[in-house]
Amino acid sequence: MYFGVINNCVFPCFIADEEFDELCFEFGLELDEITSEKEIISKEKGDCKASGASEVILYKIDVPANRYDLLCLEGLVRGMQVFKNKMEAPRYRRVGPARGQPQRLVITKDTAAVRPYAVAAVLRDITFTQERYDSFIELQEKLHQNICRRRTLVAIGTHDLDTISGPFTFTAKPPADISFKPLNQTKEFTAVQLMSLYKADNHLKHFLHIIEDKPVYPVIYDSNGVVLSMPPIINGDHSKITLKTKNVFIECTATDLTKAKVVLDMMVTMFSEYCSQPFTVEEAEVVSPDGQIYKYPELAYRKEKLSGQLINKKIGISESTERIAQLLTRMCLLSHPTGVGDEIEVEIPPTRSDVIHACDIVEDAAMAYGFNNITRTIPRTYTIANQFPLNKLTELMRQEMAAAGFTEALNFALCSREDISDKLGKKIADTKAVHISNPKTAEFQVARTSLLPGLLKTIAANRKMPLPLKLFEISDVVLKDETKDVGARNCRRLSAIYYNKNPGFEVIHGLLDRTMQLLEVKLGRGEGYHIQAADDSTFFPGRCAEIFVQGKSVGRLGVIHPDVITRFELNMPCSALELDIEPFLGRAAETSLTNEVPMQEVVKRRFPVKEESSQAPPSCPASTKTVFGDMSTPVGLKALNEFLADRSYMEGFWASQADTSVFDSLPVAPSPTLCHLRRWYNHIKSLQAERGSLPSAKTQFVLHDASGNDASDDDIDLFGSEDEEEAAEAARVKEQRLAEYAAKKSKKPALIAKSSILLDVKPWDDETDMKKLEECVRSVSMEGLLWGQSKLVPVGYGIKKLQIGCVVEDDKVGTDVLEEAITAFEDHVQSVDVAAFNKI
Numbered sequence: 001m002y003f004g005v006i007n008n009c010v011f012p013c014f015i016a017d018e019e020f021d022e023l024c025f026e027f028g029l030e031l032d033e034i035t036s037e038k039e040i041i042s043k044e045k046g047d048c049k050a051s052g053a054s055e056v057i058l059y060k061i062d063v064p065a066n067r068y069d070l071l072c073l074e075g076l077v078r079g080m081q082v083f084k085n086k087m088e089a090p091r092y093r094r095v096g097p098a099r100g101q102p103q104r105l106v107i108t109k110d111t112a113a114v115r116p117y118a119v120a121a122v123l124r125d126i127t128f129t130q131e132r133y134d135s136f137i138e139l140q141e142k143l144h145q146n147i148c149r150r151r152t153l154v155a156i157g158t159h160d161l162d163t164i165s166g167p168f169t170f171t172a173k174p175p176a177d178i179s180f181k182p183l184n185q186t187k188e189f190t191a192v193q194l195m196s197l198y199k200a201d202n203h204l205k206h207f208l209h210i211i212e213d214k215p216v217y218p219v220i221y222d223s224n225g226v227v228l229s230m231p232p233i234i235n236g237d238h239s240k241i242t243l244k245t246k247n248v249f250i251e252c253t254a255t256d257l258t259k260a261k262v263v264l265d266m267m268v269t270m271f272s273e274y275c276s277q278p279f280t281v282e283e284a285e286v287v288s289p290d291g292q293i294y295k296y297p298e299l300a301y302r303k304e305k306l307s308g309q310l311i312n313k314k315i316g317i318s319e320s321t322e323r324i325a326q327l328l329t330r331m332c333l334l335s336h337p338t339g340v341g342d343e344i345e346v347e348i349p350p351t352r353s354d355v356i357h358a359c360d361i362v363e364d365a366a367m368a369y370g371f372n373n374i375t376r377t378i379p380r381t382y383t384i385a386n387q388f389p390l391n392k393l394t395e396l397m398r399q400e401m402a403a404a405g406f407t408e409a410l411n412f413a414l415c416s417r418e419d420i421s422d423k424l425g426k427k428i429a430d431t432k433a434v435h436i437s438n439p440k441t442a443e444f445q446v447a448r449t450s451l452l453p454g455l456l457k458t459i460a461a462n463r464k465m466p467l468p469l470k471l472f473e474i475s476d477v478v479l480k481d482e483t484k485d486v487g488a489r490n491c492r493r494l495s496a497i498y499y500n501k502n503p504g505f506e507v508i509h510g511l512l513d514r515t516m517q518l519l520e521v522k523l524g525r526g527e528g529y530h531i532q533a534a535d536d537s538t539f540f541p542g543r544c545a546e547i548f549v550q551g552k553s554v555g556r557l558g559v560i561h562p563d564v565i566t567r568f569e570l571n572m573p574c575s576a577l578e579l580d581i582e583p584f585l586g587r588a589a590e591t592s593l594t595n596e597v598p599m600q601e602v603v604k605r606r607f608p609v610k611e612e613s614s615q616a617p618p619s620c621p622a623s624t625k626t627v628f629g630d631m632s633t634p635v636g637l638k639a640l641n642e643f644l645a646d647r648s649y650m651e652g653f654w655a656s657q658a659d660t661s662v663f664d665s666l667p668v669a670p671s672p673t674l675c676h677l678r679r680w681y682n683h684i685k686s687l688q689a690e691r692g693s694l695p696s697a698k699t700q701f702v703l704h705d706a707s708g709n710d711a712s713d714d715d716i717d718l719f720g721s722e723d724e725e726e727a728a729e730a731a732r733v734k735e736q737r738l739a740e741y742a743a744k745k746s747k748k749p750a751l752i753a754k755s756s757i758l759l760d761v762k763p764w765d766d767e768t769d770m771k772k773l774e775e776c777v778r779s780v781s782m783e784g785l786l787w788g789q790s791k792l793v794p795v796g797y798g799i800k801k802l803q804i805g806c807v808v809e810d811d812k813v814g815t816d817v818l819e820e821a822i823t824a825f826e827d828h829v830q831s832v833d834v835a836a837f838n839k840i
Contacts, residue, residue, distance in 0.1 A: 024061060027083055028367045029070070033060040046826055066354040068147055068262065072139040074270045075351070082332050083368070089332045090279045092269050092350055094299045098124075102285045102295070104167040105220075105251060109289040111172045114211060115155075115218045115231060117257040118170045119264045119296040120284040122161060123248040125276035133243055136271055143263055149438060151207050154254040154263045155232030157220070159239035161247035164222040170253065172216040180227035182234045191217050191230060198233065202765060206797055207232055218253060249284075264297045265350045299350045306358055308342035314359075315366045316374055327368035333361065390492055393585055394474050397494060400518055403679040404511055405645060406472040406496055411454030413476065414444035419453040423567040425537035432480040434488045441796040447478035447488075451495035452538070452578055456560075456568040459499050461758050461836045463570060464788070464805075468500035468646065470507070474581070493555075494581050499574040503559045505543070508575040510648030512547065512557060514683065519584045521549060531557070538564055539576075547579055555579025624665050625703040631665045641670070641677040648680075651699050658697035659684045665702050753810040758803065758836035761822060761829055766798040768828055774802055776825040784812030803835065 021031045038053035061076075069075040081087045096102060105120045128136070140156045148154040175191035182194060189197060195212055198204040210232055211217055220228040222239075229235040231253040241248060250267055254260035268281040275281075286294045308321040319327075321337040325344055328335040333355070334347040348355050355361060366374070398408060414436065421428040433446040448454065451473045459469050474494045481489040496511055498504040512531075513523075522528040527550060534546035536556055544558030557577040565574065628643060629636030640662070650658040663684045670677045687694070761777055763770065770792055778787050790804035808818070819832045 020059075023080065023084075026367075026370060027080060028064070030062040031059060032062050034058070035060060049826075064354070065146065068143065068266045068353065069270070069351040071142045071146070071266075072135050072270050074135060074273065078273075079332060083330050085330065089329070089334060089349065090273070092272065092299050093280045094283050094295070094297060095277075095280050097122075097282055102283050103161070103249060104285045104287060106167055106169050106287045107289055108169065108171040110216060111170060111218055111253075112289070113216060114172050114214050115253045115255055117254045117260055118251060118286060119254075119257075119260045119294075120168075120249065120251045120286055121264055121268050121297045122282035122284055123250065123268060123271060123275055124280075124282045125246055126248055126271065126274050127276075128241075128243050128245060128274070130243065132271070132274055133241075136241075139267065139270060143266060147259055147263060151232035152210055152438065153256045153259045154252050156263060156267065157229040157231060157235050157251045157253070158241055158267075159228050159235070159249045159251070160241050160245045161249040162245070164226055164228060164239050164249070165224060167223055168228065168249075168251070169221045170218070170251075171221070172218050174215065175217050178217055178219050178227070178230060180230070181237045182230075183237050183240055185237060191219075194230070194234065204233060220251060220253075261296070261298055262353045265299060265353070268297050269299070269351050297350075301350065302348050304346045304348065304358065304361065305338065306344050306346060306361060308337075308344055310358075311344075311362050311365050314362045315369065316377065317369060319369070324365055327365050328361065330368045331364040333364060390582065390585055393581065394492065397515070397518070397581065398474055400514070401472045401474070401494075401496065401511075403675060403682075404514060404648075405676055405679070406470045406511070409455055409458045409471045409473050410475070411448075411451070411458065411473060412444070413448060413478070415446060415448045415453055416443050417445045419457070420446060420449050423453065423456075424450070424564055425561060434478050434480060439796075442794050449477050449479060450578060451475060451477060451493055452497070452576055453568075455495060455497045455576070456564075456570065456574075458836075459497065459574070460569045461805075462756065462838050463499075463572075465756065465838060465840065467572075468498060468504065470496070470498050472496040491580060492582050493578060495576065495578040497560075497574055497576040499570070499572060501572055503543075503573040503575045504646070505559055505575045506653055507646055507648075508557050508577045510653055512577055512579075513653065514648060515579075517683070517686070521584070526550070534558075537561065549583060552583065554583055623702055624667060626662060626665055626701050627703065628701075631662075632667050637670055637674055637677060641674040644676040644680045648683075650701060651697070654695065655684065655687055656695045656697050657691075658699055658701055660687075660691045660694065661697060661702045754807055754840040755810055756805065756807055756836075756838045756840055757815065757818070757834060758805050759818075759822075760793075760833040760835045761802040761804065762795070762831050762833070763799065763801070763828060764830045766800075770800060770802060773825070773828040774804070776828055777802065777804060777822055780818070780821045782813055782817075782821075784809030785818070807840065 017031075017034055024031045035058050036053075036055045037058065038050045038055050040058075041053050042050035063070045063076075070079060078087075078090070082089050103120065103122055105118055107116075107118050111118075136158075140158065143154075143156065144151050148156070175195070178191040179188050181188045195208055198208060217230060218232075219230050222228060226238050227236045228239050228249075228251070239249075250264065252260045252264050252267075254263075269279075272279050272281050281297055281299065283295045283297070286296060288294065308319075308324050311324055312318055321342050321344055325335040325337055328344070328346055332349060332352060334349075335344055337343065338345050346361055355364075402408065417428050417433070417435075420426070420431050420433060431446075431449045433449050435446050436444065439445045455471050455473060458471060462469065472495065474492070476490040476492055478488055479491055480487060494515070496508060498507045516523070516529050524530065525548075529547065529549045531545040531547050533542070534544050534556060535541070536544045536558070538544075538561060539556070539558035540561050544556060546553055547555045547557065555578050557575070557579075559573065559575050562573075565571070624631040624636075626636065626640070628639040631637060631640070649655055650662055659680075663681065666681065669685075670681055672678055759777075761773065763773055774790060786807045788805035788807065790802060792800040793803045795801050806818075815834055815837070819834075822832045823829050
């Protein structure tokens with residue numbers, strides 16, 4: 001929040017900014033920045049736009065979201081003065097009118113369909129100055145954005161009481177039947193015309209959706225039929241307040257009565273000090289549709305009793321009950337010892353609606369005592385920290401997925417409803433999705449129920465990358481669960497996807513087998529795992545299988561349905577896998593309890609850390625010659641590594657004697673740089689105990705001599721009769737070939753490092769010409785930059801962002817240079833974000 005002219009309000013003399021910063025910290029606030037309107041505009045839009053702006057000093061203070069009493073200068077100054085013992089907390093009173101009956105607001109039953117609740121009050125004989133008037137209007141806007149949830153829960157209306165006459169009627173009528181002159185307009189409009197007029201208004205257009213689809217609109221009339229307001233959109237011009245206004249009628253219409261009461265209390269308590277009788281508010285009567293009469297504002301004081309010992313224990317201090325009562329009084333919570341033991345009675349004023357629990361009172365006591373004054377002590381309870389077992393399991397699985405040749409993707413936990421329903425061929429009602437009540441954009445409407453949409457969108461953003469694309473993600477999804485106290489639960493899942501010219505189902509199937517092997521789950525029904533055919537609209541019919549472990553379903557795998565691929569703007573087939581990993585941790589937990597083995601040891605045993613040092617196979621190979629070359633040479637090892645890039649085994653989908661024979665041909669463990677070979681080597685090495693039971697090989701990969709011996713007698717010269725001339729000739733030929741290879745390699749062009757970047761370019765508002773914006777972006781030209789395809793993506797409220805791809809040479813073009821060049825078009829571009837960045 002920005003506040004101006006604070007110094008003179010809080011202290012009779014000027015204090016340094018450093019002292020004010022310290023005061024804010026002691027009061028539980030944070031002074032973020034000291035700036036001015038001119039400086040703010042200059043940073044956001046440039047110096048040319050800041051010309052003529054005010055240079056008045058503004059203090060940007062970080063205020064807690066639930067401290068509504070600190071949203072205006074009056075409440076902030078009042079709270080600080082009480083905190084510094086410069087004044088006592090005021091006592092707010094509701095009084096009846098000096099003469100006549102209270103103002104009355106009658107609610108009709110027609111409002112039940114749109115905004116069924118309303119409260120009201122009167123600030124009598126108030127004196128406005130320009131600063132007070134500005135603060136009064138600003139507090140309304142801040143409350144609208146905060147507790148009122150952008151007017152969806154509560155809408156505030158303020159009126160000059162001397163221009164209207166009660167009683168007032170809050171009703172609802174068809175839009176065509178409502179006609180009045182709205183605030184700051186020169187003629188009357190019907191409600192239908194107003195909705196069309198304000199669609200072009202940058203401020204009010206964001207609130208039209210609240211009622212525009214309703215058959216009736218809420219409206220407030222006075223006794224003469226004058227329209228006061230059409231909540232939550234606009235007030236009438238007839239009753240607008242000015243600097244000359246002396247009596248203010250405040251009405252709050254709402255869909256949440258509790259929030260309406262809090263908002264009304266905040267409005268009247270903050271500005272009642274400017275009335276002729278400070279801190280008094282004239283009551284108003286509200287008649288509900290059933291005839292019940294209620295008086296507002298409530299301005300209710302409530303009392304709570306706490307133990308001084310409890311407060312001392314929670315904070316970690318040792319203070320008397322009298323001292324604690326003094327500390328709470330400094331926080332506008334009038335307190336005193338009751339005399340019964342160490343009991344303290346705390347009175348909570350109507351301005352402190354944030355105090356709803358004893359812990360809130362303890363927090364205020366700690367704040368008044370001073371966090372820096374609390375003595376640091378060693379906790380009496382000794383604990384040994386350890387990594388959460390589920391996170392440990394996740395980290396180890398990430399390493400294994402990467403070793404299998406898959407690249408990790410990290411996607412947002414929120415997505416659109418379309419992503420998890422229509423695009424996957426499902427109905428939103430069947431997804432058990434947790435919906436966001438007031439989403440900021442159409443892209444973040446629900447918590448994801450599957451990791452698959454995020455991976456498909458990642459592939460769509462990187463589909464120009466070399467094939468195949470192999471991605472995985474291990475993260476949480478959120479599902480509705482009525483058995484939980486919050487109505488939902490997190491579930492950790494593993495999802496992997498293979499995108500290529502062919503579906504590659506065998507790759508995903510092999511990844512599943514490798515995962516189960518790591519989790520020590522054997523193939524087979526009963527205690528093991530198996531898959532069986534299943535129907536799922538996300539997958540191709542007849543190409544989907546459900547994964548069962550110990551008879552319970554844990555996930556699915558299969559070939560993605562062509563319609564799903566098309567909806568995610570892809571054009572090649574792909575296969576995917578998604579399964580829960582928490583059930584496997586549960587099995588590990590049961591084992592640890594049975595055998596009295598710590599969970600960490602169970603996870604460690606299931607996922608042994610690979611030693612980086614190379615170890616020789618248990619037996620010396622009979623031959624190092626294979627169809628890929630000699631396994632004792634780098635060339636042969638490289639060829640085998642490339643062969644295993646998209647294979648789990650030498651042949652088929654299961655380990656066989658073909659794997660063990662090639663494994664035996666390796667003289668030493670392969671280097672970690674040969675990631676595919678290293679992954680296969682570690683896997684086959686773990687099967688040595690059961691190698692005898694593996695099926696026989698169908699293909700011969702290891703080469704043997706014709707005699708059947710790995711080394712013939714002719715290869716051994718027992719008498720040293722080898723021809724030295726032949727050896728010299730062989731050495732000469734070898735050196736010649738090496739020289740030719742080196743010369744050929746030197747002629748190859750140097751590899752140029754390139755990156756694929758996807759940019760999100762956001763406009764200022766929905767009136768920005770997006771075609772012109774794209775022209776400006778594409779006009780950015782520099783060596784090593786090539787622009788690609790683009791599209792417009794909805795953000796919300798009619799605003800669209802430009803999503804455009806490009807390829808850059810890393811040594812010539814950086815993202816910071818690119819962003820600076822694009823944001824230079826300040827008339828069209830608000831900001832630039834990097835949505836995706838991948839090396840080519």
